[in-house]
Amino acid sequence: MFEGILIKKDIERKLHNLALGKYPFECCAILLGRQGEDRIDEILPVNNASETTKRKVQFEIDPLEVYKAEGEAEKKGLEILGFFHSHPDHRASLSGMDEEYMIPGMIYIIASVDSESVPETRGYTKNYTDGSAEEIIIRRE
Amino acid sequence: MKVYISATLRSFFGRNAELSVAASDIKGILDKITTEYPDSHKIVFDENGELRSFIKIFVAGEDKTDKSNWSEALGENEEVLLLPAIAGGVSRESIIPDERRKAVSFDDAEVERFENHLLLREIGVKGQKRIKAARVLVAGAGALGSPVIQYLAAAGVGTIKVVDFDDVEISNIQNQVIHTSRDVKRPKVASAKDTVRNINRSIVFEAENTKLDAQNILEIIDGYDLVIDCTDNYVARYIISDACVVCGIPLVFGAIYQYEGRVGVFNYNGGPCLRCAFPSPPPAGLVPTCAEGGAISPLPGIIGSIQANEALKLIIGIGEILDGKLLVIDSLNLRSHLVNVHKDANCAVCASNENEIQIEEIDYEEFCGVKETEDEIPIEGFTPEELAKRIDSDDPVTIVDVREPHERAILRFPNVIVIPIGQLARRKNELNPEIDTVFICKEGKRSILAINTLREAGYSGPMYNLKGGTDAMKNIIFSNEGGWL
Structure with a gap:
């Protein structure tokens, strides 16, 4: 049974630092782990490929970067579990656009970030059966 | 391949x-x-x-x-x-569904009237249609309600419901700019309705001359897209916030006191509610209401205008929302800052299963400490007439004025001992427990807090409250002094 995603403290710190470093723009990263372990082992920061004027409110990852990343991950015995992005000055809730682009079964972590802190980090996944998005528990260790 | x-x-x-x-x-x-x-x-x-x-x-x-x-x-x-394709972005969606926007149309007169909105790229025809389709409830037609109601009407919000049970008083005119001197003694909702009709006759204005309580709140807010809290007391604020959680309606909160104002958006997109920010109200009587503590005239205009602006942004689906944040504005020193409000994972209302909360069964007056409970020793009080009689008959009586210096400057009460509430416990020896002591404040609420404070501090002498405070003494004329008040 799926009991949420496990994120180690140092991994979460890396995600938060990425979000703070890219503020006021949205940042994004690929989340890597081992199949069936529901644990994020590594993060791979990637470029926000959105138009410059939209980067404060949107993010986009170049599909070819994902292609490259998954090839390299496989060599290390890892696979893509999901994706991370930040919401500068907004809450870490799922937007309509976030939901539209979610792939069923993948894990999506969103962090709310302001100029000084990361007040909120939440996780979501999209259901295989009816395509609805739901919040998942983030377990921290 | x-x-x-x-x-x-x-x-x-x-x-x-x-x-x-x-x-x-x-x-x-x-x-x-x-x-x-x-x-x-x-x-x-x-x-x-x-x-x-x-x-x-x-x-x-x-x-x-x-x-x-x-x-x-x-x-x-x-x-x-x-x-x-991995993409996404922050949430900026309208609270008005597309079907309702599409059901709205404009005539030429409306296009002309809302030209300044239509010119804005982020609003345009779609945004203006959402504004027209919106149904907004404003709780309170007082200081904050005045700018909120007028700006919503001017912006073209299709349906505005206003709930208030008060009549206009002359002291309201200083900062309740929706009412005029000619409206004194009229119900506030009736006065507000006239103003809105003068702005735009096609707006559906629903006036509800009722006091909000735990029994009627759900029925009152049901079917509205947004609630704007313009009330001035904790009981109403918690009732409104809890009901918004139950009904899943976003809440634009505003509050003013003297020179400071606060504004925030609660219960939006699964965000925090009022109780996450303020799990319980301050002890009754400690923080005077606006009516007791006063407020500089334009302050509600500033805070109420921000409330109306947040409401329109929620309706149109644009910009950054004060969601999970509280904007605090100090109008005296011109400082403002944003405070983050976190969702409380153990919040008694928004973290529990929504169906489990029964608003009708919550005793809000008890929660806010404004109800006299049976195990508390009741506080005896004098009516203004009784106190005047005591003073006239030269019966020995000590009068303790717990008002602030600026309040005493407005209305002097002669032959009193002045002790601020914070100093009562330590200065209790200045009172003679053999003599009846009467406590006075502006409305007769802080004086109750004063009596309870002294009781807790172990003072055993007889204590009385001036019912209705100095406000109620205004019409008393003493036999020897022909109207010194």
């Missing part, structure tokens, strides 16, 4: 990284692979047969996702990549 399947999409294709497909173009490939793996069809295509947003198709390093490329003949050795 080889088709590479991204690891992110593999679970829909039997976990294969590569498929060999006998097809000559992209359309053929998609048909073949979704037929071979039937479960993948509803993942790849939406209900209308369109490719889902999260899928990208690349051939020889080029993006061929657009349908116009699907019939291009592909070379035998070309590799087709089925990749994910």
